[in-house]
Amino acid sequence: KNEVEQSPQNLTAQEGEFITINCSYSVGISALHWLQQHPGGGIVSLFMLSSGKKKHGRLIATINIQEKHSSLHITASHPRDSAVYICAVTPASGGGADGLTFGKGTHLIIQP
Amino acid sequence: EPEVTQTPSHQVTQMGQEVILRCVPISNHLYFYWYRQILGQKVEFLVSFYNNEISEKSEIFDDQFSVERPDGSNFTLKIRSTKLEDSAMYFCARRRANEQFFGPGTRLTVL
Numbered sequence: 001k002n003e004v005e006q007s008p009q010n011l012t013a014q015e016g017e018f019i020t021i022n023c024s025y026s027v028g029i030s031a032l033h034w035l036q037q038h039p040g041g042g043i044v045s046l047f048m049l050s051s052g053k054k055k056h057g058r059l060i061a062t063i064n065i066q067e068k069h070s071s072l073h074i075t076a077s078h079p080r081d082s083a084v085y086i087c088a089v090t091p092a093s094g095g096g097a098d099g100l101t102f103g104k105g106t107h108l109i110i111q112p
Numbered sequence: 113e114p115e116v117t118q119t120p121s122h123q124v125t126q127m128g129q130e131v132i133l134r135c136v137p138i139s140n141h142l143y144f145y146w147y148r149q150i151l152g153q154k155v156e157f158l159v160s161f162y163n164n165e166i167s168e169k170s171e172i173f174d175d176q177f178s179v180e181r182p183d184g185s186n187f188t189l190k191i192r193s194t195k196l197e198d199s200a201m202y203f204c205a206r207r208r209a210n211e212q213f214f215g216p217g218t219r220l221t222v223l
Binding site: 030031033035041042043044045048086088090098099100101102103104105 | 145147149153154155156157158159160167168170201203210211212213214216217219
């Protein structure tokens with residue numbers, strides 16, 4: 001059974017700080033996803049990774065397949081980045097149709 | 113542009129009643145998923161649906177749950193006899209190029 005662990009569970013930082021959220025998983029995967037969930041509940045896909053690194057604006061996601069670990073970084077954080085950030089994985093054995101396995105999320109608050 | 117819409121946004125029902133949650137994909141795709149998130153907990157996979165058939169289901173998806181695509185477009189999740197513990201947000205998602213796009217969710221409250 002694949003477990004997805006995130007750290008920290010909660011993070012409060014000041015505007016402008018560099019933010020790092022970590023994710024580790026226990027079994028083989030075909031892809032790792034970083035998602036953002038706002039207080040209203042909606043879930044938005046930020047990144048999907050199977051190797052290396054991706055960048056979108058102030059967000060950077062990296063993955064190390066050998067270490068079964070991924071990080072999400074936010075540069076020059078802003079109060080509007082406040083949200084829950086969720087790591088999820090697609091199991092390697094899924095054949096493309098398996099649902100995602102989710103971490104518990106990291107609740108990020110950026111104070112002005 | 114939203115990939116997926118869901119109706120209703122909020123459903124309140126009495127325990128033991130049947131509910132149908134609807135998901136409408138904007139474009140015609142083959143892979144769909146239902147997830148749920150109990151308040152304060154992580155998102156959990158319920159079922160995946162490929163080419164009009166169930167592809168995989170989790171332990172949560174017992175005989176009380178069913179999914180259909182009755183008119184080839186809308187994708188429904190039915191809970192036959194709701195229990196208090198079915199209260200949760202239910203998300204529909206569709207897959208495009210291995211990435212999943214989520215609907216806004218339906219908040220189900222069972223009284």
